[in-house]
Amino acid sequence: GAVVSQHPSWVICKSGTSVKIECRSLDFQATTMFWYRQFPKQSLMLMATSNEGSKATYEQGVEKDKFLINHASLTLSTLTVTSAHPEDSSFYICSARDDSWIEAFFGQGTRLTVV
Amino acid sequence: GNSVTQMEGPVTLSEEAFLTINCTYTATGYPSLFWYVQYPGEGLQLLLKATKADDKGSNKGFEATYRKETTSFHLEKGSVQVSDSAVYFCALTGSGNTGKLIFGQGTTLQVKP
Numbered sequence: 026g027a028v029v030s031q032h033p034s035w036v037i038c039k040s041g042t043s044v045k046i047e048c049r050s051l052d053f054q055a056t057t058m059f060w061y062r063q064f065p066k067q068s069l070m071l072m073a074t075s076n077e078g079s080k081a082t083y084e085q086g087v088e089k090d091k092f093l094i095n096h097a098s099l100t101l102s103t104l105t106v107t108s109a110h111p112e113d114s115s116f117y118i119c120s121a122r123d124d125s126w127i128e129a130f131f132g133q134g135t136r137l138t139v140v
Numbered sequence: 141g142n143s144v145t146q147m148e149g150p151v152t153l154s155e156e157a158f159l160t161i162n163c164t165y166t167a168t169g170y171p172s173l174f175w176y177v178q179y180p181g182e183g184l185q186l187l188l189k190a191t192k193a194d195d196k197g198s199n200k201g202f203e204a205t206y207r208k209e210t211t212s213f214h215l216e217k218g219s220v221q222v223s224d225s226a227v228y229f230c231a232l233t234g235s236g237n238t239g240k241l242i243f244g245q246g247t248t249l250q251v252k253p
Contacts, residue, residue, distance in 0.1 A: 031183065057239050068229065068245045069184075074238075118183050122239045127172050127191055129239050133183040 031132030048119030163230035
């Protein structure tokens with residue numbers, strides 16, 4: 026399968042700071058990338074869909090000004106959590122696909138802890 | 141709207157036992173169906189998929205058949221191993237090939253030696 030790399034795998038930051046998470050497709054061009062959030066022992070909730078070169082589409086209830094998504098190239102999307110608070114602590118997972126594929130491939134996830 | 145319902149866990153089995161994890165779905169049109177596995181502290185890995193009715197997805201001894209008449213996609217394995225311990229997610233993508241996945245709540249499987 027295709028490889029998606031997410032970085033960092035874990036990060037601890039102070040309240041009020043911003044954190045950037047990168048998602049890279051290593052061996053294919055990802056026309057679409059997805060960002061998910063997973064709370065402990067719960068399922069994945071889609072936050073937003075990003076298409077290369079256009080604005081991300083956010084799911085209902087997700088603050089676009091807080092979770093900034095940039096998909097500047099066909100191999101890289103970034104999620105920036107701005108002015109982070111402890112309630113933003115979570116596991117963030119990206120996935121990427123080429124639009125001709127049925128499935129998307131997932132990164133290994135980023136554990137964010139805001140203290 | 142589209143949704144996926146999985147059996148609640150955790151499921152605890154002894155090694156070499158038979159596994160079934162139930163998954164049913166609600167969707168308009170003709171969704172594609174997936175099973176993903178998540179090992180502790182990791183992201184998701186695609187386990188198997190089926191794109192149309194009566195398709196059987198299989199991988200690593202796991203199988204699931206797309207049953208349109210019962211709107212189900214149950215995951216089965218004839219003989220589980222300790223290394224199969226993980227969280228299993230059933231998911232679907234709707235018609236239109238948007239790639240947007242809707243997940244079930246996940247089922248934790250624990251296999252004891």
